Amino acid sequence: MSEYLLEMRNITKIFPGVRALDNVSFTLKKGEIHALMGENGAGKSTFIKVLTGVHRPDGGEIILDGKKIEMHDPLVAAKHGIAAIYQHLALYPDLTVAENIFMGHEKMTKMKSIKWRETNNAARELLDSLGSNISPTDRMGSLSVAQQQLVEIAKALSQNMQILIMDEPTAALSRRESEELYAIASKLRDRGISIILISHRFEDMYNLADRVTVFRDAQYIGTWDVNGIDNATLVKHMVGRSIDQFFPKGNAKIGETLLEVKNLSRTGYFADVSFKLHEGEILCLTGLVGAGRTEVVETISGITKPTGGEILFKGKPVRIQSPNQAMKMGIGLLPEDRQKQGLFLPWSIMDNITLPAIDRFASGIFRSGKRERAEGEKYKDALRIRATSVDDTASSLSGGNQQKVVVSKLLSGSNRILILDEPTKGVDVGSKAQIYEIMRNLTEQGFGILMISSELPEVINMSDNIVVMREGRVSTIIPASEATQESVLSAGMPLEKQA
Amino acid sequence: MKTIKKIFLRWEWLLILLTVGVFFFFNDLNPKAYTLPKLMGQTRVYMVDVGFMALGALLILLLGDIDISVASTAGLAATIMGITYRAGAPFWLALIAAVAVGAVCGLINGLLVTGFKELFPMIITLSTQTIYRGINYIILKDKSVGSFPEWFGNLGYDTVRDAWFAEEMPGWVAGSPEWIQWIYNFVGDFPVMLLCLLAVFPFFFVWIHKTPGGKRIFATGENIVTARYSGIRTDRMKITLFTLNGILAAVGGIFLAARTGAVKYTHANGYEMQAIAVAVLGGASTAGGKGSVVGILLSLILMTCLKNGLNIVYNDSFIMNLSVGALLILVVLLPNIGQYISDYWRVLKRRKEAAQKASPK
Numbered sequence: 041m042s043e044y045l046l047e048m049r050n051i052t053k054i055f056p057g058v059r060a061l062d063n064v065s066f067t068l069k070k071g072e073i074h075a076l077m078g079e080n081g082a083g084k085s086t087f088i089k090v091l092t093g094v095h096r097p098d099g100g101e102i103i104l105d106g107k108k109i110e111m112h113d114p115l116v117a118a119k120h121g122i123a124a125i126y127q128h129l130a131l132y133p134d135l136t137v138a139e140n141i142f143m144g145h146e147k148m149t150k151m152k153s154i155k156w157r158e159t160n161n162a163a164r165e166l167l168d169s170l171g172s173n174i175s176p177t178d179r180m181g182s183l184s185v186a187q188q189q190l191v192e193i194a195k196a197l198s199q200n201m202q203i204l205i206m207d208e209p210t211a212a213l214s215r216r217e218s219e220e221l222y223a224i225a226s227k228l229r230d231r232g233i234s235i236i237l238i239s240h241r242f243e244d245m246y247n248l249a250d251r252v253t254v255f256r257d258a259q260y261i262g263t264w265d266v267n268g269i270d271n272a273t274l275v276k277h278m279v280g281r282s283i284d285q286f287f288p289k290g291n292a293k294i295g296e297t298l299l300e301v302k303n304l305s306r307t308g309y310f311a312d313v314s315f316k317l318h319e320g321e322i323l324c325l326t327g328l329v330g331a332g333r334t335e336v337v338e339t340i341s342g343i344t345k346p347t348g349g350e351i352l353f354k355g356k357p358v359r360i361q362s363p364n365q366a367m368k369m370g371i372g373l374l375p376e377d378r379q380k381q382g383l384f385l386p387w388s389i390m391d392n393i394t395l396p397a398i399d400r401f402a403s404g405i406f407r408s409g410k411r412e413r414a415e416g417e418k419y420k421d422a423l424r425i426r427a428t429s430v431d432d433t434a435s436s437l438s439g440g441n442q443q444k445v446v447v448s449k450l451l452s453g454s455n456r457i458l459i460l461d462e463p464t465k466g467v468d469v470g471s472k473a474q475i476y477e478i479m480r481n482l483t484e485q486g487f488g489i490l491m492i493s494s495e496l497p498e499v500i501n502m503s504d505n506i507v508v509m510r511e512g513r514v515s516t517i518i519p520a521s522e523a524t525q526e527s528v529l530s531a532g533m534p535l536e537k538q539a
Numbered sequence: 540m541k542t543i544k545k546i547f548l549r550w551e552w553l554l555i556l557l558t559v560g561v562f563f564f565f566n567d568l569n570p571k572a573y574t575l576p577k578l579m580g581q582t583r584v585y586m587v588d589v590g591f592m593a594l595g596a597l598l599i600l601l602l603g604d605i606d607i608s609v610a611s612t613a614g615l616a617a618t619i620m621g622i623t624y625r626a627g628a629p630f631w632l633a634l635i636a637a638v639a640v641g642a643v644c645g646l647i648n649g650l651l652v653t654g655f656k657e658l659f660p661m662i663i664t665l666s667t668q669t670i671y672r673g674i675n676y677i678i679l680k681d682k683s684v685g686s687f688p689e690w691f692g693n694l695g696y697d698t699v700r701d702a703w704f705a706e707e708m709p710g711w712v713a714g715s716p717e718w719i720q721w722i723y724n725f726v727g728d729f730p731v732m733l734l735c736l737l738a739v740f741p742f743f744f745v746w747i748h749k750t751p752g753g754k755r756i757f758a759t760g761e762n763i764v765t766a767r768y769s770g771i772r773t774d775r776m777k778i779t780l781f782t783l784n785g786i787l788a789a790v791g792g793i794f795l796a797a798r799t800g801a802v803k804y805t806h807a808n809g810y811e812m813q814a815i816a817v818a819v820l821g822g823a824s825t826a827g828g829k830g831s832v833v834g835i836l837l838s839l840i841l842m843t844c845l846k847n848g849l850n851i852v853y854n855d856s857f858i859m860n861l862s863v864g865a866l867l868i869l870v871v872l873l874p875n876i877g878q879y880i881s882d883y884w885r886v887l888k889r890r891k892e893a894a895q896k897a898s899p900k
Binding site for chain 1 (some may be wrong): 745749750751753754755759761762764765767768770771772776828886889890
């Protein structure tokens with residue numbers, strides 16, 4: 041019997057046009073948490089899909105418990121006790137928690153009717169063992185994302201799971217919820233379950249993992265003990281080069297007030313929000329997910345209408361009724377969900393970038409393909425978008441490069457105020473550093489940037505001033521130079537939870 | 540290389556290929572009745588009125604919406620034209636009234652679609668369809684309205700030869716080589732109605748494919764949220780295009796009235812589905828963001844060739860409709876099947892390569 045529960049040797053997977061995995065190896069011990077890291081497009085997701093039987097590998101072998109297995113079907117993976125929870129949960133929102141847990145292996149009588157009491161009791165037990173008090177009869181859709189993840193875990197437990205794969209589990213969670221998830225993961229480990237953790241957050245890895253494996257460009261780079269490798273080396277392995285200055289220093293001059301928000305309110309979402317944004321400033325809006333941050337910037341950029349308060353643009357009160365009007369004033373929004381709100385995925389990079397200001401590239405009434413191409417090329421070079429040409433579709437790009445295309449859209453117009461909603465969410469380390477650099481360059485040119493972020497190191501190192509929101513209201517505004525992770529965190533905590 | 544491949548993989552080539560195939564098939568079956576000049580005459584029946592509505596359907600499908608009230612709009616517009624003229628107004632005023640009615644019907648659709656986003660445009664226009672048709676019935680009951688000015692009746696039947704050419708072939712043509720005479724006759728066979736339709740196409744082509752405004756229509760249909768976030772006034776665009784669609788429907792209804800000579804409350808019944816079928820066959824996607832003006836034109840020509848051929852051979856409208864339906868679903872499925880096959884080959888090839896690479900060890 042080897043020391044490993046799972047061994048994957050020389051796995052290769054080929055898709056039309058790309059080699060998604062190239063001779064990749066991976067080992068997993070019983071009862072360990074093993075982090076799998078790498079930039080977007082490194083092959084992590086494909087690897088997981090091979091392990092769960094969604095994709096059939098074109099080469100290599102999978103050895104589970106000392107026996108070679110053919111993993112050609114998701115059902116085989118389930119039979120061997122391999123389960124995965126994804127960032128985008130695959131649940132039935134209109135069914136109850138218990139129904140979701142036992143979906144596909146319902147407890148039934150001989151007449152094929154469901155034994156409800158038994159089902160609910162079993163669900164109750166599973167949830168109890170995870171330390172949760174969710175009711176088995178609650179409707180799935182009424183739960184928070186964190187609770188839904190828990191149900192997914194309970195579902196996996198109900199099928200005698202021995203390996204759990206967590207794909208970006210904390211991406212949609214607040215800090216407190218993340219910590220609860222850490223506790224549950226540790227509990228599962230102590231029960232002897234092995235966990236494969238995929239995350240862009242180093243924090244997740246340091247909090248949980250025993251070992252870490254890095255993939256880069258579809259290849260296996262190495263496996264280390266988490267305690268045996270420092271952060272800089274790890275980042276270097278992930279990116280393939282060293283990043284000296286992760287957070288570039290800014291030396292932009294803070295100028296006149298560009299935008300002022302006074303007692304801005306929208307009933308049911310936020311109230312009495314006031315702050316000022318200056319030329320050359322990066323102002324960060326932070327707080328827990330759901331504190332009303334996105335709603336505030338959506339109101340400023342004309343997507344929704346305020347119910348009270350006012351917005352002053354360069355000292356003059358304005359009413360912004362639509363994104364079109366906001367853009368005419370020079371306010372551009374980088375939305376939270378770049379795929380659904382920021383991009384036309386089947387369109388080319390060039391067409392995406394030029395659309396907001398497309399009239400500028402016309403000669404007479406006709407569009408000019410030449411000028412549009414020139415504009416696309418300009419930003420592809422300036423922002424170092426990694427693609428073979430500006431004709432590549434947006435859907436073919438990695439998350440980081442997609443984000444750079446959305447940033448280009450904002451810059452191609454005549455915006456002076458940029459609102460960036462979670463600009464580095466789901467973006468790999470290399471592109472993250474580049475996005476920070478771009479932000480610094482822009483402030484030096486006099487842009488004002490209003491950024492929403494949940495990542496504390498980013499909040500503290502990138503911004504000049506920090507607006508912390510709590511339950512729809514501004515809790516405090518702190519200059520970044522005086523802020524610490526603890527002070528920002530506690531200012532964002534709901535009041536009744538403090539003590 | 541890549542661009543050349545792109546040009547040859549265009550949808551339009553398939554339509555041209557099919558049209559040529561259909562033409563020679565029926566021409567072979569029935570060389571006397573199925574000829575180019577006769578087909579040209581049949582464009583009045585199969586191409587012109589549907590053509591205007593198909594252009595409208597393209598606009599709406601580009602947005603990712605659908606409008607099934609256009610036939611009722613066309614009917615109502617023609618009826619208003621008829622009763623305005625009967626009431627003693629000059630005919631130009633009747634025409635303006637008809638177009639205005641079309642615009643109002645379209646505007647109402649646009650306002651409803653943008654005002655009640657939770658309702659499918661299909662449901663909204665399903666109800667306006669019956670409402671517009673209902674109003675039409677209240678106005679006309681089971682009577683018909685007709686006796687339009689003579690020139691309007693002629694519009695429905697005249698060819699270029701009838702309208703503008705001299706009785707006899709002019710001397711300079713008669714004395715020219717044969718191919719010039721052929722062109723002279725070919726142009727002479729054009730129905731005036733068809734010329735009116737063809738005159739509209741260049742404008743639509745330039746607008747949709749060559750101007751920033753056209754690009755914004757594609758953007759809105761591709762992803763309305765991104766479009767709005769990119770500064771496009773999506774509601775205003777939808778209202779405008781629905782209104783324009785209503786106007787095009789009215790124009791289609793007017794040309795149909797020129798051909799039929801009288802308007803009943805069932806005027807243009809069933810044309811909405813024909814228009815959508817033409818647009819989809821022409822490459823428009825019901826999911827929005829895809830379609831082309833050239834595709835519409837080619838699809839209209841193909842439909843004319845096919846329907847006329849079927850009509851001559853079988854003289855049965857049920858067989859005609861059945862065949863058109865079968866063609867539609869076949870052609871629309873074709874790219875999916877093609878994609879499936881090409882993907883399969885590529886993976887197979889790669890696998891072979893990988894196996895060869897691995898084996899020498």
